[in-house]
Amino acid sequence: MFLSRFTNALDAKGRVSVPADFRTAIALGGLENNDEFDGIVVWPSLEGKWLEGGGMALVRSKLDLLKNLEPHDHARIAFERAYFGESFRLGFDASGRVSLPKELAEFAGLDKQVTFVGMGERFEIWDADAYLAKAKQVRKLAKDTRQALYAKIKVGAGQGLDI
Amino acid sequence: MFLSRFTNALDAKGRVSVPADFRTAIALGGLENNDEFDGIVVWPSLEGKWLEGGGMALVRSKLDLLKNLEPHDHARIAFERAYFGESFRLGFDASGRVSLPKELAEFAGLDKQVTFVGMGERFEIWDADAYLAKAKQVRKLAKDTRQALYAKIKVGAGQGLDI
DNA sequence: ATCTATACTATGGGATTATATGGGATGCAA
DNA sequence: TTGCATCCCATATAATCCCATAGTATAGAT
Numbered sequence: 269m270f271l272s273r274f275t276n277a278l279d280a281k282g283r284v285s286v287p288a289d290f291r292t293a294i295a296l297g298g299l300e301n302n303d304e305f306d307g308i309v310v311w312p313s314l315e316g317k318w319l320e321g322g323g324m325a326l327v328r329s330k331l332d333l334l335k336n337l338e339p340h341d342h343a344r345i346a347f348e349r350a351y352f353g354e355s356f357r358l359g360f361d362a363s364g365r366v367s368l369p370k371e372l373a374e375f376a377g378l379d380k381q382v383t384f385v386g387m388g389e390r391f392e393i394w395d396a397d398a399y400l401a402k403a404k405q406v407r408k409l410a411k412d413t414r415q416a417l418y419a420k421i422k423v424g425a426g427q428g429l430d431i
Numbered sequence: 432m433f434l435s436r437f438t439n440a441l442d443a444k445g446r447v448s449v450p451a452d453f454r455t456a457i458a459l460g461g462l463e464n465n466d467e468f469d470g471i472v473v474w475p476s477l478e479g480k481w482l483e484g485g486g487m488a489l490v491r492s493k494l495d496l497l498k499n500l501e502p503h504d505h506a507r508i509a510f511e512r513a514y515f516g517e518s519f520r521l522g523f524d525a526s527g528r529v530s531l532p533k534e535l536a537e538f539a540g541l542d543k544q545v546t547f548v549g550m551g552e553r554f555e556i557w558d559a560d561a562y563l564a565k566a567k568q569v570r571k572l573a574k575d576t577r578q579a580l581y582a583k584i585k586v587g588a589g590q591g592l593d594i
Numbered sequence: 595a596t597c598t599a600t601a602c603t604a605t606g607g608g609a610t611t612a613t614a615t616g617g618g619a620t621g622c623a624a
Numbered sequence: 625t626t627g628c629a630t631c632c633c634a635t636a637t638a639a640t641c642c643c644a645t646a647g648t649a650t651a652g653a654t
Contacts (some may be wrong), residue, residue: 277605281639284606294478307464309434314574324432331432331551333584340478343576343583348557350573355434357452359639363604440615444629448614525631526614 269293270322270386273300275396278382282373283365287384290391291364294323307359307366310393312375313352319376319393326390432456433485433549439544440560445536446528450547453554454527457486470522470529473556474514475538482539482556489553490518 274287286308294308310321330351337344358366368378381396394402437450449471457471473484493514500507521529531541544559557565 279607280605283605288603291468292502314570316576327432327434336579336584341583342572343580345550346480346569346572346576347580348550349548352432352434353436353555353566354571355549357434359640362643365605367639421623430518442615442617444617446615451613522630525633528615530629 269388270391271388272386273383273399275381275383278368278373278378278380281332281367282370283361284382285363285365285369288364290384290386291360295390297323297325304420305357305359307357308373309355309357309365311355312349312372313392317376318395318398319372320387320390322390327352432551433554435549435552436546436562438544438546441531441536441541441543443529445533446467446524446530447545448526448528451527453547453549454523457488459543460486460488468520468522470520472518472520473529473531473535474518475535476555477513477556481558481561482535483553485553490515 270290270293272287272289274289276285276287278284305324308321309324309327310319312321334344334348356369356372356407358368359395360366373379376393377395377398378393379395383394383396383399385392385394385399433453433456435450435452439448439450439454441447453471468487471484472487472490473482476483497507497511519532519535521531523529536542539556540558540561542558543555546557546559546562548555548557548562
C-alpha cells in the first residue's frame with residue numbers, strides 16, 4: 269500500500285527516484301501475478317494537472333473490469349484511450365529511479381522538486397510547490413466532507429471501514 | 432499489455448516501426464501458445480477511420496469465443512467476414528518494422544506520421560494529426576462518462592467476454 | 595551514552611546499448 | 625523489364641546501464 273509523502277529531485281536527464289517505500293509496495297503487490305515488469309505505470313490525471321501512478325497489478329485490475337463491458341461501448345473506448353493510451357511504463361534503474369517522459373513532466377509542470385503522495389492503492393505525483401499549496405485546501409476539505417463520506421460508506425455495504 | 436502512445440514515421444516504402452514496447456508485449460503474450468508467427472495482426476476498425484491490431488494471442492481468443500456460436504449464425508458469419516477476412520498478418524523485419532498494405536494505409540488516411548495507441552489487450556493505429564484532434568475530445572469524454580462507466584461495471588456481473 | 599561499522603537511499607555524470615529510420619541490394623512474380 | 629516485398633547494413637539520437645559519492649539511518653560494541 270502506498271502511504272506518506274516523499275519529495276525527490278528531478279535531475280537534468282529527467283530522472284527521479286521513486287521512494288523506496290513505494291518500491292517495496294510495488295514489489296509486494298506484484299507477487300501474485302509474476303509480472304515480468306519491474307517499475308511503475310504513470311498517467312496524467314483526468315482531474316487536474318498532476319500525475320497518477322501505481323504498479324502493474326492496478327493496471328491489470330482496471331483491464332479486467334473493462335472486459336465486462338461491451339467492446340464497442342463508447343465510454344469504455346474513451347476510457348481505454350484516455351487511460352491505457354496515456355499510461356507510461358517506467359522501469360526502475362539499478363538505484364530505483366525512473367525517467368519521466370517530457371510529455372508527462374510538462375503536463376504536471378514538473379521541473380525541480382517532485383512530490384509523491386501515497387493514496388492507498390495508487391499514488392500521485394505533483395510539483396512540490398503545487399502540492400504544498402494544494403495540501404492546505406485538502407486538509408480543510410477532508411475535514412468538512414468527512415461526515416458525508418462516512419454516510420456514503422455506511423449505505424453501501426461497508427464492513428467496518430474506519431475513516 | 433499494450434500501454435502508451437507512440438508516434439513513428441511511415442517511410443517511402445510503406446514501412447513503420449512498431450514501438451519496442453508493443454513488440455515485447457506481443458512476445459510475452461505469445462509465450463503460452465508457441466506462435467510460429469513473429470509480428471502483429473491489423474484490421475480496419477468497425478467504428479471509424481483507424482486501424483486496430485494485436486498479437487496472434489488476441490486473434491486466437493476471438494476465434495475461440497466464436498466457436499461457442501452456431502456455425503450458421505448470421506451475426507457470427509458477418510463478424511468472421513468483417514474481422515478475419517479484413518485482418519492482415521504483418522511480420523516484423525530485423526529492426527521491428529512492418530510494411531503496411533496500401534489498402535490499410537488508405538483506409539486510415541496514413542501518410543507521414545503514425546500514432547500507435549495502447550488499449551490494453553489491443554492497440555489502435557491512427558494518423559498522428561487525426562489522433563491529436565481526437566485525443567482532446569477523448570479526455571473530456573472519458574472524464575464525463577467515467578461515473579456511468581463505474582456504475583455499469585458494478586451492475587454487470589459479466590465474465591469478461593471480449594469480441 | 596558514545597563511537598564506529600554497515601547498509602541503504604538519493605543523486606550526479608560518463609559509458610554503453612537500443613531504437614527508429616534511411617537507403618541499397620536481393621529475390622520473386624506479373 | 626517493372627513493380628513489390630524482403631533482407632541487409634549504416635547511423636543519429638534517445639534511452640539505459642554502470643560506477644562513484646554523499647548523506648542518512650541502523651546495528652553493534654565499548
